[in-house]
Each structure stands twice: as structure tokens, then as C-alpha cells.
Amino acid sequence: MATIHVDGKEYEVDGADNLLQACLSLGLDVPYFCWHPALGSVGACRQCAVKQYSDENDTRGRLVMSCMTPATDNSWISIDDEEAKAFRASVIEWLMINHPHDCPVCEEGGHCHLQDMTVMTGHNQRRYRFNKRTHVNQELGPFIAHEMNRCIACYRCVRYYKDYAGGTDLGVFGANDQVYFGRVEDGTLESEFSGNLTEVCPTGVFTDKTHSERYNRKWDMQFAPSICHGCASGCNISPGERYGEIRRIENRFNGSVNHYFLCDRGRFGYGYVNRKDRPRQPVAQRSGLSMGIDAALDQTAGLLNRQRILGIGSPRASLESNFALRELVGAEDFYSGIARQELANIQAIRNLLQHGPLPTASIREMESHDAVFVLGEDLTQTAARLALALRQTAKGKATEIAEAAGIQSWHQAAVENIAQGARHPVFIASVTATRLDDIAAETVQAAPDDLARLGFAVAHAIDPAAPAVADLEPDALELAQRIADALLAAQRPLLVSGASLGNPAIIDAAANIAQALKNREKNGSISMVVPEANSMGMAIMLADDEADRSVEAALEALTAGEYDALVVLENDLYRRADSAMVDAALAAAKVVVVVDHQQTPTADKAHILLPASSFAEGDGTLVSQEGRAQRFFQVFEPSYYNSEVLIREGWRWLHALRHTLLGNPVDWTSLDQVTEACAAVHPRLAAITEAAPDADFRIKGMKLARAPHRYSGRTAMRANISVHEPRQPQDPDTPFAFSMEGYAGTREDRQQIAFAWAPGWNSPQAWNKFQDEVGGHLRAGDPGVRLLDGARMDLPWAEAPAAFAPAPGNWQAVPLHHLFGSEENSSRAEPIQQRMPQPYLALAEAEAQRLGVAEGATVEATLGERQLVLAVRIIEELPLGVVGLPAGLPGIPPLNTASVVTGLKGVAQ
Amino acid sequence: MKKLSSFGPANRIERSEETHPLTWRLRDDGQPVWLEEYQQKNGYAAARKALREMAAADIVNTVKDSGLKGRGGAGFPTGVKWSLMPADESLNIRYLLCNADEMEPNTWKDRLLMEQLPHLLIEGMLISARALKAYRGYIFLRGEYVDAARHLKRAVAEAEAAGLLGRNIMGSGFDFELFVHTGAGRYICGEETALINSLEGRRANPRAKPPFPAAVGVWGKPTCVNNVETLCNVPAIVGNGVEWYTSLARPESGDHGTKMMGFSGKVKNPGIWELPFGISARELFEDYAGGMRDGYTLKCWQPGGAGTGFLLPEHLDALMYSGGVAEYGTRMGTGLALAVDNTVNMVSLLRNMEEFFARESCGWCTPCRDGLPWSVKTLRALERGEGRPEDLEVLARIVDFLGPGKTFCAHAPGAVEPLGSAIKYFRQEFEAGVDRSARTRPTTEFVKA
Amino acid sequence: MTNLIQTDRFTLSDVERAAIELEMQHYEDPRAASIEALKIVQEQRGWVPDGASDAIGEVLGIPGSDVEGVATFYSQIFRQPVGRHIIRVCDSMTCYIGGHESVLDSIRKELGIGPGQTTADNRFTLIPVCCLGNCDKAPALMIDDDTFGDVSADSVAALLEAYP
Ligand SMILES: Cc1cc2nc3c(=O)[nH]c(=O)nc-3n(C[C@H](O)[C@H](O)[C@H](O)COP(=O)(O)O)c2cc1C
Ligand code: SF4
């Protein structure tokens, strides 16, 4: 700690900070541009100048850049000093010289850091009267618009894109007042994290193109704290709605999870919410007739009455909805909706995280480890936010070197200069090369079983008590030794693995490594990737259920005639199991009821389709890959705009159905009741009630506002329907109001922040106002509650599988994941579709040669019952005996460890 | 008009080994002094002494005691800079960089030294490298100096062949590799940290200090950057000793040794000469440069390069050393003075100068990147008589707020020093450019329209 | 003028590649050769064509956007086609006092080009340059690698003749 004196007042601050951080953490306003909490200081913009005095007797002082000046003990500074103020006003004036002042037509307007800082410094008169320099803009692909004339040359974009996110195709060109930020030539930005540019850029150079089509100001949107459903990372998001459409997704700061950044799937993949073809009324599919709520309930109950009902839940639906289904059909007849092998894998992971020897690192915590082994995950594609975190983990080495040399960690350029690209060791073992390989000390590609064997060998090399791997090739053995040495040499080794390849041996290997590290008394952590937004929640819910709760089990039971009726919750079974098997089961069921928010192939086959809410129209709880239960809140009430929209949360439908069947009134009228019931039934989920404040939570007696207080046009919003403005929808489920009325301030601590706004801070930089220290954690604690921090136990050793050796003429089909395309919901979003690859069959170079097929040629093959006809993609490093198929893409069947391709041959064109 | 292969003017004064450590070996025909001749003229004797007889620390101390100050413009004591290199022997990779970027307007001394006395620089670098324990050196030469590049490369090859560079130099066990690195044109490359970035193959944005290059320099290693002329002083200091060196300057001088000084502009005899510190500017102007050409009178002058302030004719009493010039409110700079004659309009001259500084801004920090182009446009307006009453205020702000400490590097302060002094001494010329009929606030016009 | 015609994909010639690889050995880090690499390409082709940055980046193991950032920063790297001869006129203050503007005027009269422009016949490109270190012989200019001092407006025409 250090004592600093600011304008005559004394404060205690963190002496390791710079003065800008220190002042912002104290809640004092100092304008800045080039500095960013996650990017550190470079001193370029000169906006953050303050007066510094050598001691209390110094009356002259000198201007310093607060971002470049350590907050050393007994510092004396003034923010209010006249010269400092005049200097800052001049800096803004200079920055604005070439700025087009096009706020009225600029999409940044209203959440613009430049606007905020301009107001803060008091610049309001343009004296510059000469021509402005102009630039040509670039076409940067479906996500990001480019308007270079608005650039104030703060350099944040390149520093974020290149230095932070490891992108290579955005740069700074030219010199003097002609500096240009963009690509060498027009083209889609390649980084999977490009969307963060829209928030990192303090002005309107990089804006969200998906928002442009249907644009509105930040103050005219309604927001709610939400959780990204794009993968299991559990990133916190702040979706904005207008007129019943999600218009944009912004990052929501959670200092333990995603802090300032999202991946592009999460940010740009929301379009499925707005799709025209979404079910919005209950439909009796045979007749094609839509129904009202009561009719739908009656009709459905009529069909289900006295039937033996099987329920299939979903790892992409909330705990509450799954729980309601389980209540409806009974625990015995509730199935997870997850494929057999995958469910077993997730359970193994759940067990490892809950009871295994090492604690689970949160995404933020992953950044502070000093050696990493990634086993069997292509993180950029399967849990992208983790990949971005690992980049920072690797760079931790630079901070370490710098600190040893007395250079502060925030002094970004100096840190990089002294470290010369030094990184903490990261080892990546995967099926194909990954987008993270550029930070890796070593990478290796192998078939899943061989990856597992490498993992087992690493465990054995760490602790000889771990079983050795029979017949391991010498170079794999040596690599295992190097990985083990690096993990042992580290202070805090981190193991990252997961279920994406579907291979149980990889998870066993991870468990062995964790145990081995524990035995060697390493203070390490683990992080395991699971496939979907609520895979972990489902695993916890079913943890004590001994029966087979897989999709296959459910389908088999249906086909065997053990049930009459099927209720499917937010799940497309065709993505889970072989289509013939699904067809048979659906045909066997006399009644099929689907509750979903998308018109899936499964929904197409339902007798009754009940329109469920997506994350945007409902609330619920998800459990992320780290075992963090987090609540997402309804963003808007669609019926306000159109009373014919009868979308309801899955749990509301299912609970109402249950009570219609029972012939008595519903018990649950609000979310909290469901959450509590779920917690009560599932002791392992007991803490989910703590994941967020309940519906009674108030600040100063007020609900929390969903909309900024400048929200405009509400009275006119429904004027096309009726000029009488109805009462705003009431929200019994959450502490939020569908209104700008309610608490939206920063003074009172709160975890659940719908939109980042503070007086004078309209841009995402307003998060400063909610944090304990700038860039740190939320003052009220980061949202969410961890469920898996149980008693640590020793695990029994697992044994390695045999080496991968496919029979001649057989290829193991291995899923290759794509950030854009492999996830069901986001792949329905149009901008994401533009970035999806065409379906393909990947082959190693040597195999392609042997088959006489070239890149792009058509091949045919048999996978189980299915005949595949696909274009060849040659992946040089793909292991022999393996074909890669793009997981989840159209025409690609669901894969499991037994998926074998035969009869592979080229098709004459 | 003549085609120039190399220089000449410095030859026109009497030079001796005792009094002109930098230039006594120059040939009268302006041709380079190659190795054989250089060695005949006692060349590499100091290096032999330094490598064979002196410990590294002794060389540092000798240079420190000599009072040698950097000749690149900032005048930082060289010995002190050298002693900032970390003592820690484990940091054994160190670099010596010669700053030969010379692009400052009216600065043309390093070119002469490099073109005609390449071995003097090499010897200076060899001794300095030994003192700094640097195993590798780079001469960062501006790209347009094609003759200097040719001569230096040939001299380096000669020295390598003669065992004066490379491994185990002169049997001393000391290894030193030297490379000539040519730039691609940007004045900012002369700023020592920008130079490091440029040498690393990056955009030549300066780096924040601290950490200083002595701690974190090229490729993160301890690095010393010295100017060509600075390094050329080292052999004589080591060869002839501190006492001799400190006796070279005039007694009135606070600085030691000699300096390449010059005068250009419409003087009778423009040129550069190696002169003792402490001679008066008047002596330089009248005795060496011969005063103004017929038909011209001296309006004002600049003591040492584009980044120094203007002084009036009466300030010619200034003594040419850092403290001497500082008495008149500006800096000695590079010591190459410019005479501005009575035909030159200061607004136009400053417009030209600020065009240079604005163009050469690296584009990193706001005041310089965006403030200087505004000054250019304002000066252009004033030049055309289209100025506005508030224009002088705009310029004054720029002068104030681009001053030392306020911008990221010293480029912008150098840019506004001449502007500030020109407005101070010739305010009426600037005011003359204001169109009194114009309204003050363009915004009111906007409202009216 | 074949070297002014942009081909679809830029590939380094063997000579260029070899020269760049040699240059890399002079530095601790291959990136340091980026400026020299650009100069090598420019020497061969007169300018640095589109695509060269990526090709150079590949040899040096750095992003093409970094190379392009360097190529566009420095004023003596040409990212546009230039004429056979480059005229660099010093426009710094001493040459300003010496009358460089009249030299520029006379070049404009003679060739019809101003700073930054190339003659229609691709013979000359005129660019302004910082102080050439010829301050005693202002105004000064360079044509290709030759430096001239005491240039006057009248002498320009004769000077240019030597560069066909
Ligand atoms: C914009 C700018 C340009 C400079 N150009 C040069 C230069 O061309 N040559 C030079 O020696 N020093 C130049 N300097 C000074 C260097 O930063 C540095 O002080 C000098 O090279 C140190 O060497 P010295 O101590 O031997 O003088 C420049 C400084 C600035 C701010
Ligand atoms: S003062 Fe000018 S040259 Fe120096 S860093 Fe700032 S922009 Fe670059």
C-alpha cells in the first residue's frame, strides 16, 4: 500500500499501480485513451496528464502522464490543477482535429469513450478550421465495420488485437497524422476475438456490423445480465434489445471469468433469437394450427394423460427447465439428452473437478499459472475464451522477467522489450494444429487414443507411481518427460483438457496427471472443457443417478415400446444420435411434445410444439465448465410488442403441463421457487440459489432498471397497435424491472449489472465504476457461485489405452470443432453462417495421396449406416488412420468413439 | 551547381594533432582516409592502448573525467551514460549503437566525419565497446548517406582484414563485431529509443524512459547509443589523456574539448570547423563564416540545428558551449548554426520548419501528431494573410503544451522551440498575417449560415 | 516496365530471398532485417509491390502486417510504383533559405510534376527529403545516388538531362 495525496486529500492505494489506475480505483475521474485495464500503459495519448509535485512544499510541480507514473508512497498530485486541465483540454482538442464530429450518424454515439472524455475535459468549441485528413475504409467481414476517419490514433486496437489476442492481420500503417489502423488489404478479420475491437476502440472506428442493420442507441436498449450460451465457458454478457429483437451483445465484466473480453461466437451469434422461423405460438403440428396457452396445455395434457411419458432434457437448457421436466415425467423417466459416451465423459469430468486432487481454475485464474499442458482440446474452437486466457498465461513470463528487473507490470512496452517474447511453457497435444499453437513451447498431433497415451506417460513421468504406458514410442516418451519436467519446474502448473474429442481415455489421463501433480505436491490447477452451456449442470443434476440417462438409452426405451409419449426439452435429437435411431424412436412414440425456441428437425416431428424462451426471453441458471452456477436474466418480454407471441420459459410450460395433468393449480409462479425446489431436490445443486440475488432483491427499495434512464420512445413504441401505453410488463422472476425506472447507479454495490453505465461514463469503460480496483473484480463480488469445490480426494490410477491402430480400410472419425458452425444455436445466426466452413472430410496428406484425391475433391465413405459424400480437406498434420469431420455442421452425423469410416474413396467427377 | 562526392570546407582552417583531435587527419583533397593512411597518422594507437593496457572501468573513468558530453544534441555526459550500463557481468550481451541518423535540418557534421574519416569512428567505437563490454556494434546510418555507407563498409572490411575488428582484437582477447545498418528515412530514427526500435525492424516510435537503453535496449539487452562525433572524440581522449583534452576548450567554456561547429545560410563562407568550446558565436559568425553575404543582413540565427531557438544578432556574444548558449534561453544543440537573413519572412520560415517537424512526427503521441499539423496550417494561413485573431493563441498553446516533458519524446519540444522563440522575437510578423476583417469564431459563422 | 506490372501473387525471387536470408544473420532477431528486406525488394523492382510484405514476413517469421507497418512508416520505402529515377529535393530550412522552392518550381515546369508525383513517361519521381547534410551548398538535391549542391532554378534542366 502507498499513501498518495490528490488535490490535498490523502488516499491509500496499491503502490504497484500507476497513478491513473490508482485514481480510477479511488473513483476519481481522470480521462484517458491509450490506457486500458487489460492492456496496460504506453503513454501515447497524453490525455491522462496530472500535475505532480515533488513534495508538499513544491508549488510548481510538473505535468506527468498518470498512466506512466508509479503510485509511489508519498506522491503529491493534482487532477484539478489549472495547467493540467488546460493541457488535457488541448489534447482532446487536438484529437478532435481530424475527427468528423459525426456522432449523429455514428454507431458509437451514446456509448463512446471519446464522447465521454470530451465532455469530461470540457472541450466544446471547435477552433480548428482547416481541412481534415480523410481515410479510405476497409471491408473487414461480416462482424466488424470500419470507419477510419473517426480514429484518434490511441493504438488500442493493434495493442489489443496483436499483443493481447495474438492476431496477425490488423496493423498500424503510415506515420505522423496519417497513421492508419486496419488490414494490409480488405478482408475478413481473422482473429476469433475480433469483436472485442468494438469495445476496445474508444470511438466509432470499429463497430458491430451485426448491429448496424437494426441499429439503435445504447440508451434506447433494454438490457439484462446474461450468460453466453455459446459454449461452456460461461462468459457474462450484456445483451441489448429493442422492439423485441436482440440488437447487440456486449461484454459484461466478471472479474473471475471473462473480464473484458468475449469471443466472436458469443458476441455475434445471437441471431437465432431473432429468427423469423422461431416457434412463437404453440402449434399442433399435424394440423399446423396454432393455439392459445390454455388450449395448448389442455390439448397437450389430453395427449399425455395416463401415458407412460419419457422426458429428454438438454444441456443447452437451464437447470430450472430441466428440473421442471424431471418433475413432470419423474426422475425414473428423465433422460439427459446427452449421448452416452459424452454423458459418461462429462460425469467423469464432474467427478474429477468435484472430488479430484486439484482445484479448478476460473478462466481469470488460468492467466496466473506458469506452465500449461493442453491435452486433447482445440480451445480456440471449443472454449474460445479459455484460449484467450492462455495467451495471457504464457505472457505472464514477460511480467515475471520485467518485475525481476524492477519494471512495473503495467509498463506494457517495457515489459515486452525486456522479455523479448519469453513465455511460460505451454504444451498443446491435439488432433490437428490449433490456433493457439503460436504460443506453444511444443505441440504434437496424434489420434485421440495416442493423445491419451501421451497424457498417461506425462503422469507417469511426473510421478512414477502412476502407471506407465506400454510400448510408447521413444519420441513420445521424451516429449512426455519434457512436459512433465516443465510442469514440475513451475510454481503453478495448469492442466487443461476436456470432452471435445469424446474420448474417455483423455479424461482418465488428465485425472492421472492431476493426481501425479498432487502427489508431487505441486500447487497446480485443472480446467476441463465440457461441450455445452449447461453440460456441467446436467452432469451435476444426474450425478447420483445410477441409471443410464443417455439419449441412446432414452431412444432405445422408446423404440422398445416402454413408453407412449415423449417430451423433448430444447434439444434436437438428430444432433445427438444416429438419425435412423431417432426416427425409429419418434415413430414408436404415440405422442411427441417438443418444447424449444428453435424450429429444429426434432421439433418438425413433434405433435405439439411449445414455444420456449431463449436466453433472451427467460431466466435460468447454467453451470459453466468450472462448475460456476450463473443466472441469466430475461432481457425483454416479447408479448409486450405482440400479444400473440406466447413464448414461455421451458420450466413454465412443463410445470403448467404437470399441473394441468394433475388437475390442480401451479405451485411455482416465479423462478426463485423453481430454483429453490431444484436446489432442495439436488443437494449437489444446493448453492444455485446463491448464484444471483432473488426476485425480492431491492436497492433503496427499488427494483433494478433494465433500461438506461434516457430510454426514449416508450410511449410511442406500441402506438401502431394502440395509442394507450400499457403498463410495463411485470417481472415476478427477477429483481429487474422492464423499465428505466429502478436503480441503475454505481454507488450501491451490486453484482448483477444489466448495462455498464455511470454518470459521465457511457462506454464500456464504465465498468471502472463497479470494480473494487480498476480491472480487478466487481465490488459486490463477481457473479456466480462455484459448485464443485468439494473435498479433495485421491483418485485411483487409470490405465492407458492401447495404441491407436485402426484396421486396414477403417478410419476413425474424429470431430473437428469450429467456433463458427459447431454450436447449434449460433450456427443459425446469419453472420456466423458467413464464417462457417463448408462441410468436409479431412484427411492426412499421405492418405489423400494414397487415395489419389486432391484438396476439394469429392469423396464418399460409409459411417455406420450413413453414406457420406463430402469435399476433401487435406490437413497435413492429421494423424494417419483418422478422418476429421466438422462437428455439428450440416450433413455431418453425430460422432462417438466408435465412429468408424469405411469405404473411403474418391468420386469421379 | 556541383555534383558532390564528398566534402571540403573543413579543410580550410589550420589543423593540428594537438588542437584538432577530430579533424587533423583530414586530407586536403577531401578524399577518405583509408586504413593505411589512418595508421600512418597514428590511427588505432589509442585503441591498442585501450585494449592492451586499460581495464574497461579505466576507459569509462577516463571518458568521465574528460567531461566529454554527447554531441547528438542533448549534451548528456558520455562517461556518466556509460557508467549507467549495468555492472552485473551476467548481463554480458551488450550493444553499442552509433547514432549516425543525422537528419536534423542544418546538421551536417557526422556526414563529414564518416565520409572522410571512417576509421576514426571505427576506432572510437572499438574503444567504447571495450569500455562498455559490448560485443557487437551497429552504425545506424541514414539511408540517404550513400557515400558514407560505402566508405564505412569499406573501412569496416579493412579493419576486419587487419584484425582490428572481429575476434581477439590485437591479441587482447576482446571480440567486437561491427555492422553498418542503413535506415529508410525518418528523422525520428535519430531519437535514441526510436533508433533502437528501428534497428529491431520495427516502426520507429520512441520508447518510454525509464527503463533506459542502458538497462533495456536492443533486444532487451543493455545498450549504449552515442552520436558519431561523440564516439570520434574517444580515441584522442584515451590516447592523449584527460589533461590534454580538458585544455582544448577555451577557459571560459564549461564544456571540454572541441566541437564541430558551423554556419550556414547566406553567409560568405558557409562551412563547418572543429573549434574549441567557448569561442563566441560572433567569432564563429564573423571570423569563420565571414559574416553575411553582400546585400544581406543578419536578422536572427539559430545556434545548433532546427530544434534550437532563434536568437537575435545581439546574442552573438553567446559563448558556444552548452551553458553559454543556455544563458540566452536556448540550447547549443548540434553547434551548427544557421543565419537567417533580412529577406526571410519568419512566418514562412517557421511554416517550412513545422512542415518538416509535422511530417517527421512518428504519429505516436497526440500533441505532436495532431498539434504540429495544426501549427502548419495556421502558419500557412498567416503566411497568406488569412489568419484569424485567435491563431496566435492556438500557436501559443502548441508551443506551451508540446514543450519538454509533455510529449512522449523530445521531437515535439524541438519542434516548438524555434516557433516559440520566433513568435517571441518577431511577433509583429505573425500578427501581420491576421486578417482583421475575419470573425473570431468559425462556429458563429456556422450558426449564421 | 515489367517491374511495374503487378502480378497476382507476389513471390520473392531467389536473389531477393538469398539476400534477405544473408541480412538476417547480422541481427539477433530476424525481424531486424525487415527494413533491409524491403530495400532489397525495392532495389530489384523499383518499389515494394503489394504482397511483398507477406512474402517478407514469411521469410522473417513475422506477420505481414508488421512488415507493411514498417514499409509504410519509412519515407524511402515506396509502396507505389515510382519512376526510373528518383529526385530527392531537400526541403529543410537551410535549403528553404537557399531557395529550394524555386528549384521545385523549375522541376514542375520542366517535368510537370510536383512532390510525390511521377512523370507520365515513368522517368522521374519527385519526392521531398529531409536535410541532406549539404547545408553549405544549399539548395541541395539527390538524383538516385548522386548528390548535388548549389542547385539553382536555371541549372535544373541540364541536371536532369543526365538521367534518361
Ligand atoms: C527527434 C530527435 C532526433 C534526433 N536525431 C539525432 C541524430 O540524428 N543523431 C544523433 O546523434 N542524435 C540525435 N538525437 C539525440 C539522440 O536521442 C541521443 O540523445 C543521442 O544519440 C545520444 O548520443 P550522444 O549522447 O552521443 O549525444 C535526436 C533526438 C531527437 C529527440
Ligand atoms: S513527440 Fe512526436 S515523434 Fe515523439 S513520440 Fe510523440 S509523436 Fe512521436
Ligand code: FES
Ligand atoms: S492514458 Fe496515459 S497517455 Fe494515454
